[in-house]
Amino acid sequence: MAELKVKFVGKDLRSPIGVASHAVLNQGLSGAKEETDQLKMYADYGVGFVHTPFICSEEEHPKDAPPGWKFQHVRSREPFRMEGLLVATEARRIMCRLNAGLAMIESLRETLPDDVAVIANMIGPGADPQGWAELCHMAEDAGADIIEMNVSCPLPAATAKAVSSYSEGELSDAAGSLLGDSPQILLPVVKAVTESCSVPVGVKLTPETGFPRVVGLVEGIKNAGAAFISGINAPITVGPPDIYKGGKGKWVGMQENPICAALGPWDRYLLYRNLGAISLFVPDIKLAGIGGLVEPEHIIEAMMLGARVCELSSGLLWKGTGLIKECLEFLGDYMDRQGYQKVEDFIGIGVKYIKPVEEIDWRQEDFIATVDDRLCTRCGRCANNICLARTLAENPLRIVIDSRYCIGCGLCQSICPENAVSMVEQKHPVVGISLDNA
Numbered sequence: 001m002a003e004l005k006v007k008f009v010g011k012d013l014r015s016p017i018g019v020a021s022h023a024v025l026n027q028g029l030s031g032a033k034e035e036t037d038q039l040k041m042y043a044d045y046g047v048g049f050v051h052t053p054f055i056c057s058e059e060e061h062p063k064d065a066p067p068g069w070k071f072q073h074v075r076s077r078e079p080f081r082m083e084g085l086l087v088a089t090e091a092r093r094i095m096c097r098l099n100a101g102l103a104m105i106e107s108l109r110e111t112l113p114d115d116v117a118v119i120a121n122m123i124g125p126g127a128d129p130q131g132w133a134e135l136c137h138m139a140e141d142a143g144a145d146i147i148e149m150n151v152s153c154p155l156p157a158a159t160a161k162a163v164s165s166y167s168e169g170e171l172s173d174a175a176g177s178l179l180g181d182s183p184q185i186l187l188p189v190v191k192a193v194t195e196s197c198s199v200p201v202g203v204k205l206t207p208e209t210g211f212p213r214v215v216g217l218v219e220g221i222k223n224a225g226a227a228f229i230s231g232i233n234a235p236i237t238v239g240p241p242d243i244y245k246g247g248k249g250k251w252v253g254m255q256e257n258p259i260c261a262a263l264g265p266w267d268r269y270l271l272y273r274n275l276g277a278i279s280l281f282v283p284d285i286k287l288a289g290i291g292g293l294v295e296p297e298h299i300i301e302a303m304m305l306g307a308r309v310c311e312l313s314s315g316l317l318w319k320g321t322g323l324i325k326e327c328l329e330f331l332g333d334y335m336d337r338q339g340y341q342k343v344e345d346f347i348g349i350g351v352k353y354i355k356p357v358e359e360i361d362w363r364q365e366d367f368i369a370t371v372d373d374r375l376c377t378r379c380g381r382c383a384n385n386i387c388l389a390r391t392l393a394e395n396p397l398r399i400v401i402d403s404r405y406c407i408g409c410g411l412c413q414s415i416c417p418e419n420a421v422s423m424v425e426q427k428h429p430v431v432g433i434s435l436d437n438a
Contacts, residue, residue: 084264
C-alpha cells in the first residue's frame with residue numbers, strides 16, 4: 001500500500017495534502033473556540049497540516065468593521081461553463097486578530113496529532129521588519145510548527161491608497177501583495193523574521209510578481225533565510241460589468257464594482273508557472289502548491305512540478321470539504337496503480353521535461369489528425385477556424401483533413417465538443433516544412 005507520509009521543512013506530515021489559510025466567514029462574531037473547531041475538523045478528514053486564518057498585529061477585532069464578503073460566480077456558455085469565483089471585501093473585516101489567533105494556535109497544537117503541522121499565516125504591520133519579527137515570534141511561542149508570511153493577500157490592493165502606498169514604499173497597514181511585489185522592502189522583512197524565529201519560515205507569493213521576475217525574488221527570499229515558498233495567493237482583478245444595466249457591478253446587493261480577488265481553476269496555471277520556474281532556477285528551496293487546485297489530479301500535477309505539499313483553497317469553496325477525502329483517496333489509489341511506493345517517488349519528476357522552446361522537436365510531420373465519423377456531429381467548429389487543413393465537405397457531409405497542411409498541432413482535438421478527433425502518429429509530408437515540398 002502506498003505511503004502518503006512526507007517530510008516538509010523538517011516536519012513529518014501524515015499526508016502532503018492540507019488546507020490553505022482562509023478567513024473565517026463570521027470573523028469577529030464567533031469566539032476563538034468556534035473558529036478553532038473548524039480547523040480541527042480538517043484534521044479529522046486526514047490532512048497533514050492546517051493553516052490559521054491570516055493573523056494581524058491588532059489585538060481585537062474592531063467594532064466598526066463587521067464581517068463582510070461578497071462572492072460572484074463567473075459563468076460562460078459551453079464549452080467553458082463555470083470559470084471561477086470572485087470575492088470582494090475589505091481586509092480589515094476578515095483578518096484574524098492577534099489574541100484570537102494566538103489562542104487558536106495554542107489550542108490546535110495541544111489537540112492535533114504530532115504529524116499534523118500547525119502553520120501560522122501571519123500578516124504583519126506594513127513593511128516594518130521589527131514589527132513583523134515580533135509578531136511571528138509570538139506565533140512561534142504560541143506553538144506554531146511553521147510560519148508562513150502572508151505578503152500576498154490581494155485585498156489590501158483594493159483600497160484607495162494602494163497605488164500611492166506601493167509607489168512610495170510606505171506600507172503602514174497590513175500590506176499583503178503590495179509588500180510581496182516590492183522586493184526592495186520585502187527582503188529586509190523576511191530576513192528579520194527568519195532571524196527572529198527558530199521554526200521554519202516561508203513566504204506566500206503573489207501572482208502579481210510575474211515571470212521571470214519571480215525567479216530573482218525567490219532567490220532573494222532564499223538568501224534571506226526562508227525555508228520554503230507557498231503560492232500562489234489569489235490574483236487581483238475587477239469583476240465584469242453588467243452590460244444590460246449600464247456597466248454596474250454584478251455583486252449581490254450593490255451596484256459598485258470593487259477591485260477584488262479571483263478564485264478557481266483559472267489560478268492553477270499561474271501556480272504551475274511558478275512551480276516550474278522555481279524548481280528549474282532555485283531548486284534548493286522547498287515548495288508548497290496552492291491556487292486553483294480543484295480536482296484530485298491537480299494535486300499530482302503540482303507535485304510533479306516540484307510541490308512537496310499542496311494546499312486546498314479554491315477547491316474547498318468550489319466543492320466543499322469532501323474534496324479533502326476525495327483527494328486523499330485518489331492519491332492512494334493513484335500511487336498503487338502507478339507503482340509509486342511513496343510520494344517522494346514522483347515529486348518533481350515533471351521538471352526535467354520543462355524546456356525552452358528552441359530545444360523542442362515539434363515533430364510537425366509525425367502526427368496527423370483523424371476524425372471518427374461516428375462521433376462527429378458535423379458542427380463545423382474545427383473547419384470554420386484558423387487552420388487550413390480541415391474543411392466541411394458535402395455529399396456526404398463530413399470533415400475532411402488535408403494531410404499536406406496538418407502539422408499535428410492538436411487544435412481540432414482540443415476544441416471538439418464530442419471528442420471525435422484523435423491525433424495519430426503517422427509520418428506525412430507537410431507543405432513548407434518537408435524537404436520534398438520546399
